[in-house]
Amino acid sequence: MKVARSGMSIQAKTNAIGWSFISVAVIMICVFYFYPMVQALILSLQSGRGMNLQFVGLDNYVRLFTDSMFIAAVKNTFIYLIVQVPIMIILGLFISVLLNDSRLKFKGFFRTAIFLPCVTSLVAYSVIFKYLFAADGLVNTMLMKVSIISAPIQWITDPFWAKITIIIAITWRWTGYNMIFYLSALQNIDNSIYEAARIDGASAFKQFFQITIPLLKPIILFTSITSTIGTLQLFDEVMNITGGGPGNATTSISQYIYNLSFKYTPDFGYAATVSYAIVVLIVIFSVLQFKAAGDRNG
DSSP states (O other): OOOHHHHEEEEEHHHHHHHHHHHHHHHIIIIIIIHHHHHHHHTTTTTTTTOOOOTTTTTTHHHHOOOOHHHHHHHHHHHHHHHHHHHHHHHHHHHHHHHTTOOOSSSSHHHHHGGGGGGGHHHHHHHHHHTTTEEEEEEHHHHHTTTTTSSSOTTSSHHHHHHHHHHHHHHHHHHHHHHHHHHHTTTTOHHHHHHHHTTOOHHHHHHHIIIIIIHHHHHHHHHHHHHHHHTTTTTTOOOOOOOTOOTTSSSSSSHHHHHIEEEEEEIHHHHHHHHHHHHHHHHHHHHHHHHHHTTTTT
């Protein structure tokens, strides 16, 4: 009996030690993650100016469907999502395959150069892009010098070209981020698989689509979801390059939340509602991507 009691005591002490290690992290997550989520949900059921809020139930959620500014922000964000995410995924995959070639020299330099934009300041690079794509900026100057265009393109002030500028900026910054994931996955693929394929007469094209793509499927799914989440939360580039203009042509959902909270007459309740709209969109797109990838756990 003493042995049993001693064994139970040791087990209890072991559990206590284990919980002591994770308790701080659990408390921090609850305080700084779950508590704000619950408070934001409660706030989304209220409305009013500033902090003079009243409970309105689901009125804010009903308002979303008739809010022309919200609908415009959703359309703009979907354009970024539909155009930019596939480009970024395909470009990152293509670059990673090139940089995984053992015959390529200075691979370390190229990998660092392509990944470097990911660690630059969001505000700093956005401001630089704003000056590069100004009417008298470097981009227009170079295009005119090589006779590609005869007059400056209004990258910032034209609704169409402003969206293109945002897409170029996001692609430049985040392609290297996805590339790193693909590159690490490629280096874990056994070379004997490719050697066997070459012996069987498979071309590089067939190897890519019949070996590389299937083996990278989990990583492609992961980067697709993270890229989708990042695009739905897009804020810095729009805020600092175009300011949401011209005429709200580039306003994203996150910028609209900022405007509701700090630019317009503060309506924190409705801003929280729009925030939860992003959460719903992220869940929907994530589930769709899991289903499209054939993931049984999706």
